[in-house]
Amino acid sequence: MSGSINFINYKMAGTTVLAIFVALYFYACTPSGNREIPTDVSVQFVNGKPIAVSIPLSFFPKSDIDIEKLNIAITGAETSMLGDFERDQHSIKFIPAIPFRSEITYEIKYDGVTIDQFSIPRRSNIGAPSMIHIYPSVDTVPENLLKIHLEFSEPMSEWHSSNYVSLLDEKGDTLSHIFLKLDPELWNYDHTMLTLWLEPGRIKKSLLPNVLEGIPIEGGKQYTIVISEKWKSAEGIPLQKAVHKHIYVSSRDERMPTVDQWAILTPKPTTQGPLRIYFNEVLDYTSLMGSFKVLDSRGKRVDGLFNILPGETGIEFIPEQAWHAGKYSIQVDRSVEDLAANNLNRPFDRDLKKDSSQIVESDKLIYFEIK
Amino acid sequence: MKKLYYLLILCLAVVVMAFSVLPSSTSLKYNLEKGSPAIESMSKLSFGPDGILFIGDTRSASIFALNTDDTRSNIQSDDVTAKDISKLFAESLGTTPEDIVIQDMVVNPISKALYFAVHLADGTPLLLKMVKGKVSKVGLDNVEFSKIGISDAPAEDATDRRGRPIRVHAISDMEYANGKVMVSGLSNKEFSSTFRSISFPFNKEAASTSLEIFHANHGRYETYAPIKSFTTATIGGRSYLVASYTCTPLVLFPLDELKAGQHVVKGRTVAELGNRNTPLDIISMKMNNKTSLLFANSSRPMMRVNIDDLNRYDGSLTEKVEGTAGVDFKVFDQKDVQQLDAFGSDKVVLLQKGEDGALALRTEAASKWQ
Structure with a gap:
């Protein structure tokens, strides 16, 4: 019994596929479907970018068009644009290697003769940067x-x-x-x-x-x-x-930032209050980004969000979950620098005659307690 | 008879399909996959074996190995010229010269085709190819490629609110030699130089090495400077990284000492090539059975250093010098050369900015720099 059901399903599926195929065939063979025959050169936009231009066949002097003789170029340019051509029943589409640029006029040439020109207006909804x-x-x-x-x-x-x-x-x-x-x-x-x-x-x-x-x-x-x-x-x-x-x-700053001199403002347990770290000098903005981790007493990372405080004089950490009473540490990446690129392990400018010791670059740990 | 004919066509179609799906021998040899590499920028290019093109992608902090399938040998290649390559590329792309930047130019040593990494002003990368003066765009869909990341710690790398990496690992130069892709980089986070030597075929994440130099002009101070450009050379039977820095000292690092993960390798400064000058490109050329290094510079004309002279010079500039010093080098007339590459064994192809601002592409006999 189950075999006969499968057979019916198979037959039905086959009929459906056949019906779709026939419908597609008729659609493809209908002279123009419901589409109108294009009369003008039109530019196609995808996500606001002009990615192709369609040229109606009626623009060409002969019906047997030789694609090799068709060129799209910036008006007055010596070199034609790179791109691909696609032909359908009523038009030839040119897809340039990169989208057309705004405020440039392009010309369509066939066999050395200009058959049309088009240009791309600037998008009006783009704001000026600040x-x-x-x-x-x-x-x-x-x-x-x-x-x-x-x-x-x-x-x-x-x-x-x-x-x-x-x-x-x-x-x-x-x-x-x-x-x-x-x-x-x-x-x-x-x-x-x-x-x-x-x-x-x-x-x-x-x-x-x-x-x-x-x-x-x-x-x-x-x-x-x-x-x-x-x-x-x-x-x-x-x-x-x-x-x-x-x-x-x-004046010149030749001192390395020292985490021992940073001030820590700790929040209360059971709250999600911010942990604030105040530096003893202004530090470099990009060197602060992604350079701090808060670890619990077992060394496990505490999830949360860091914000650099105004003037790059400190950083705050807001945990995802409330603080527990206990001991914590802040791991500071060795690459943290001040404005003169003195980092936590070495000054930017080191006098080898005074100090030629091998520097071991390491992250720094600051301990604190929530109580 | 008709049936047999159809059967033959069917067999042929199956064979053609099978070949189009099967990986190429190059793909199998270098462990490449087929697909569309998500290349986000093209900072540097370098050719490897069998038409493999390495693309240094600063934006995704990755190196891509692309099978160009461009392996037809071309020994007698015609010279290539273009009066203004920026204008030629801009017109080919339907835009203005201000909208494009040529990031790098390399010659495929097998086919002698020129490959250009080009960026549009909005950062869109394009790979262009030039054969006999004709420009084409190299498609990057359904190609054979592999990829390796070059960020220090991808899992821990901080991201901004949109999940984009904060740290920039800019690739300042890249070269393939002796089975390795070497990459020098700099970061927006600290003033230092990272260097990676990555085995190809790619296997795992490449650890970085910090390179440290003693700056002779500097006299007393240690310098953690970023490498601008480099090449490799065999000097006295030993392989060296020949690196040039933003303030132009020429420094040698023995390649066998550059081991992954080793933190600091000290280089030997062998020349000071002049102040307020940035080396833009270095190539190694054999001329009259002598190997020489050719330099294109930002504010000085082209220079040449002979490997024999480097071999003879066993000193290291550790005392303060004023101006230029160290190994002998010769200065030539060509100014404002921005890109260089070997074009066969006896020619050099170069991009040179003219007084009118045009960027000319030319082929020159290497003997010019003897």
């Missing part, structure tokens, strides 16, 4: 400041950042050779934060650039970091406005 933050966020920095980090609201275009960031002295003159040119540039994953290094060769004492040109920023002076409004987002939109940040330069 500068969210410049780190260090404090305005007083040591004269051996090594890094600044620029955070934007939108992913930015990569490359050539040195064209858009400048440093002015007190007279408003632009200073040269301030930032190290890096290839590749140090962008974060989504291109919203760029790390710039001030010329390390000018910062390190006795290096030739330091001897010849001196330190990039001098203690006791004021400078202005200027971000040009010409800097464009990845979508090609320039910044809303230029950004100016004034900095005051203090």
